[in-house]
Amino acid sequence: MDFFSRGNLSDEAIIKGILSDGILQRTTENRLYEQYFYFIKDATYKHQLFEDEAASIYTDTILAFIDNVRNHKFEGKSAIKTYLFQIFSNKCVDFIRRTSTNKMSVHETQPMEDFMFGMPDESKNVLQKLISENDFEKLNEKIRLLGDKCQQMLMAWGEGFSDNKIAEDLGYQSANVAKVSRLRCLEKLKELYRE
Numbered sequence: 001m002d003f004f005s006r007g008n009l010s011d012e013a014i015i016k017g018i019l020s021d022g023i024l025q026r027t028t029e030n031r032l033y034e035q036y037f038y039f040i041k042d043a044t045y046k047h048q049l050f051e052d053e054a055a056s057i058y059t060d061t062i063l064a065f066i067d068n069v070r071n072h073k074f075e076g077k078s079a080i081k082t083y084l085f086q087i088f089s090n091k092c093v094d095f096i097r098r099t100s101t102n103k104m105s106v107h108e109t110q111p112m113e114d115f116m117f118g119m120p121d122e123s124k125n126v127l128q129k130l131i132s133e134n135d136f137e138k139l140n141e142k143i144r145l146l147g148d149k150c151q152q153m154l155m156a157w158g159e160g161f162s163d164n165k166i167a168e169d170l171g172y173q174s175a176n177v178a179k180v181s182r183l184r185c186l187e188k189l190k191e192l193y194r195e
Contacts, residue, residue: 008035011080018069030177033062036081037176039088047092057095059183061088142192150185157182 009017009031017028039061043054065084068074074083143151149170156166167178 011076014080015069015074015076018066026181029062029066030173030180032065032080033059033180034174034176036062036084039085043088043092047096049092049095053095054092057091058088059180061091062180063184063187064091142189145192146185146188149181150188153178153182154185154189 009028014028014032017024018032019025020028037058040051040054040058043049043057044051047054049057061084064087065074065080074080078086143154146154152170153166156169161169163175163178163182166172166182167175170178172178172181
């Protein structure tokens, strides 16, 4: 099968594409994302998750798999579909455990709005201004470290553009492809914040 035909990619083609670079790598990752997209719908029934929760977990699954392939942690002892499904199922169960136990409330921080509720108005305004200026400056500094495409995508997304509009404006094949690329950019941004 020709790599650029619309059928499903073989496991061999997926591994080869992920380990390559440039357009082949991005195309492979996007096709992989679309190939097992039906996992999301399955999780809404099997695990009773909302679609956006399942989609977020699915995206994390794809990113974890890509990372495992690049770091040679995926040894090919099972089919990619089986491997992905196992990661996805584990992440769904972890998500359900996290959201259904009271343990999470111990780690939850108090929203800034609650903290500021008892403050005089002039203090609130000064504090809000300092927080927003500092956060905005830091965010812009980190975004500048990303590539041009990520900068454009995150700026468009931050301004409220939909994945469909972003795909159209920035030349992505579909909204799903734009979403995967956006999530990848956000992951890079998170890594920059961790550093």
